[in-house]
Amino acid sequence: MQLTAAQRRDVIQWDARSWSRALPLWQRALDGRPTPLKALAVGEREGGLSLWLALMGHQVVCSDLRPLPPGTSAMHQRHGVADRIEYRAIDICRIDHPDAHFDVAVFKSVIGALGSREAQEKALAELHRVLRPGGVLLFAENLEGNCLQRSLRQRFAPWVTYWRYLLWPQDKDLFSRFSSSEFRLFGLLANLGRSEAQRTVLSHVDDLLMPLLPERWRYAVAGVCRKGGSV
Numbered sequence: 001m002q003l004t005a006a007q008r009r010d011v012i013q014w015d016a017r018s019w020s021r022a023l024p025l026w027q028r029a030l031d032g033r034p035t036p037l038k039a040l041a042v043g044e045r046e047g048g049l050s051l052w053l054a055l056m057g058h059q060v061v062c063s064d065l066r067p068l069p070p071g072t073s074a075m076h077q078r079h080g081v082a083d084r085i086e087y088r089a090i091d092i093c094r095i096d097h098p099d100a101h102f103d104v105a106v107f108k109s110v111i112g113a114l115g116s117r118e119a120q121e122k123a124l125a126e127l128h129r130v131l132r133p134g135g136v137l138l139f140a141e142n143l144e145g146n147c148l149q150r151s152l153r154q155r156f157a158p159w160v161t162y163w164r165y166l167l168w169p170q171d172k173d174l175f176s177r178f179s180s181s182e183f184r185l186f187g188l189l190a191n192l193g194r195s196e197a198q199r200t201v202l203s204h205v206d207d208l209l210m211p212l213l214p215e216r217w218r219y220a221v222a223g224v225c226r227k228g229g230s231v
Helices: 005-012 022-030 048-055 070-078 117-130 147-156 170-175 196-209
Strands: 038-041 059-064 085-089 102-108 131-142 180-186 220-226
Touching: 005 048, 022 102, 022 131, 022 180, 022 220, 038 048, 048 059, 048 070, 048 102, 070 085, 102 117, 117 131, 117 170, 170 180
Parallel strands: 038 059, 038 102, 059 085, 102 131
Antiparallel strands: 131 220, 180 220
16 A cells, blocks of 8 residues: 555654655565454554554554553544544553453563563563464564664653663564564664755765664664464
């Protein structure tokens, strides 16, 4: 599905050109599956990934730890998909849905906020539990990145005191309960921009640099993880 510029902005929301690199990977994982799928989007304060799934015709539970702000449903209404979306307050570590309930689960920049590897393991176990056999987890998450990223976060990112950035490739085993996984790493400089226009320009620089520099320097990972069994 080709998104318009306005749709992509509302789906990805921040550092949009860089993080939208996840979308083709996710799209391939859903291609050929029947519509509508039953989907769970977690950590959806602004509702972007719920919008993406609903634009494709899927039925979505749009959730966050706390009740969602009115602007989230207003954005969905503006795009004409509110009838496909249900809003819930859900703790990703204690998802109040039965086993094998969803075809798809999705999150972006969420499990870092859990603060510890143990909590991240618990969250991924819960997402695996609520997926049906053959279901897929789609995600994008922040990585520790290069020394420049780490230094600037220490100075300018107040959340660095509690956020646990994924280490790569060490943290691949967080996803080992899934039968197969596919990952894509991206981003070098773009998230250093002070405005979205600057981040867009820097993402074009990243296009040139990423083939030349080690993957371990990248600041984000996108993935598709499949639960064993038949769809």
